[in-house]
Amino acid sequence: xxxxxxxxxxxxxxxxxxxxxxxxxxxxxxxxxxxxxxxxxxxxxxxxxxxxxxxxxxxxxxxxxxxxxxxxxxxxxxxxxxxxxxxxxxxxxxxxxxxxxxxxxxxxxxxxxxxxxxxxxxxxxxxxxxxxxxxxxxxxxxxxxxxxxxxxxxxxxxxxxxxxxxxxxxxxxxxxxxxxxxxxxxxxxxxxxxxxxxxxxxxxxxxxxxxxxxxxxxxxxxxxxxxxxxxxxxxxxxxxxxxxxxxxxxxxxxxxxxxxxxxxxxxxxxxxxxxxxxxxxxxxxxxxxxxxxxxxxxxxxxxxxxxxxxxxxxxxxxxxxxxxxxxxxxxxxxxxxxxxxxxxxxxxxxxxxxxxxxxxxx
Ligand SMILES: [Zn+2]
Numbered sequence: 001x002x003x004x005x006x007x008x009x010x011x012x013x014x015x016x017x018x019x020x021x022x023x024x025x026x027x028x029x030x031x032x033x034x035x036x037x038x039x040x041x042x043x044x045x046x047x048x049x050x051x052x053x054x055x056x057x058x059x060x061x062x063x064x065x066x067x068x069x070x071x072x073x074x075x076x077x078x079x080x081x082x083x084x085x086x087x088x089x090x091x092x093x094x095x096x097x098x099x100x101x102x103x104x105x106x107x108x109x110x111x112x113x114x115x116x117x118x119x120x121x122x123x124x125x126x127x128x129x130x131x132x133x134x135x136x137x138x139x140x141x142x143x144x145x146x147x148x149x150x151x152x153x154x155x156x157x158x159x160x161x162x163x164x165x166x167x168x169x170x171x172x173x174x175x176x177x178x179x180x181x182x183x184x185x186x187x188x189x190x191x192x193x194x195x196x197x198x199x200x201x202x203x204x205x206x207x208x209x210x211x212x213x214x215x216x217x218x219x220x221x222x223x224x225x226x227x228x229x230x231x232x233x234x235x236x237x238x239x240x241x242x243x244x245x246x247x248x249x250x251x252x253x254x255x256x257x258x259x260x261x262x263x264x265x266x267x268x269x270x271x272x273x274x275x276x277x278x279x280x281x282x283x284x285x286x287x288x289x290x291x292x293x294x295x296x297x298x299x300x301x302x303x304x305x306x307x308x309x310x311x312x313x314x315x316x317x318x319x320x321x322x323x324x325x326x327x328x329x330x331x332x333x334x335x336x337x338x339x340x341x342x343x344x345x346x347x348x349x350x351x352x353x354x355x356x357x358x359x360x361x362x
Pocket of ligand 1: 010172
């Protein structure tokens with residue numbers, strides 16, 4: 001039995017691996033290879049999870065944020081269902097060849113978004129009875145321990161009936177909460193590494209690609225782009241790309257934003273104002289943004305605004321606020337580790353995390 005295992009270590013900035021001891025992961029890298037790759041932009045969870053399962057950037061699959069503003073209706077919708085994904089998933093490809101695939105994830109919102117075509121989908125939010133019987137009830141979704149439970153569920157699944165393809169995608173609660181050098185983070189990563197060893201010994205032969213969806217940075221400068229522009233007489237909708245129903249850990253503050261202007265005649269003025277604002281690293285008009293970052297032009301704003309390393313955008317009491325939050329979404333959280341080992345894995349390291357399943361042939 002041979003299982004292709006893709007692991008998304010959510011929010012594992014390369015710095016987390018540098019500051020922690022992870023012998024199992026190190027060993028995989030030694031036997032295979034290890035590199036620093038790039039994720040898709042914006043560097044947020046859903047965008048990159050969909051990139052991982054479809055094998056391409058947002059230009060291919062259409063998921064450009066957690067949240068989508070429909071200018072025609074003035075309505076905002078969460079892109080949480082598979083209907084928004086414009087490309088086939090690796091699970092659909094496996095299924096077309098009669099192969100069994102499985103997705104294991106913490107949150108139901110990811111389950112409904114990414115798992116199209118999977119033979120079996122398991123979330124910590126609504127686990128099937130056989131998993132609860134095998135490894136106990138899951139801890140809360142917003143906990144450090146939920147990722148440990150996901151690994152135990154994967155081990156149980158591989159002992160029960162190993163799938164041909166397993167996508168194990170974790171949650172980044174711990175990284176939003178703890179810096180790489182924090183004891184709690186080091187203990188968490190040691191536990192995950194030991195669970196990875198158990199998974200690799202669970203039965204089947206594995207080909208493994210372990211990577212992350214995005215990195216993580218401590219953010220201190222908050223900007224409310226909507227207020228900044230409105231105060232200058234430029235009405236708009238500013239959509240932080242991280243806006244999410246699960247708000248506890250990042251307060252909806254993210255490292256980039258899409259701006260939809262009420263009046264396109266004000267575009268140059270808006271760009272100039274934003275570029276002059278400390279905390280704004282770069283501002284891209286729609287077409288330039290779509291080209292530079294391989295975004296889907298129909299699903300982004302008139303402007304794509306990227307934050308500096310220490311800044312975040314979101315809805316705040318004032319246009320400029322001091323904040324203290326760990327978050328992502330900008331270019332500084334785009335670098336991710338990629339570690340791969342096993343039969344069929346190409347010798348040449350991947351440049352992008354979304355190549356994680358590109359080598360799989362059925
Ligand atoms: Zn994430």
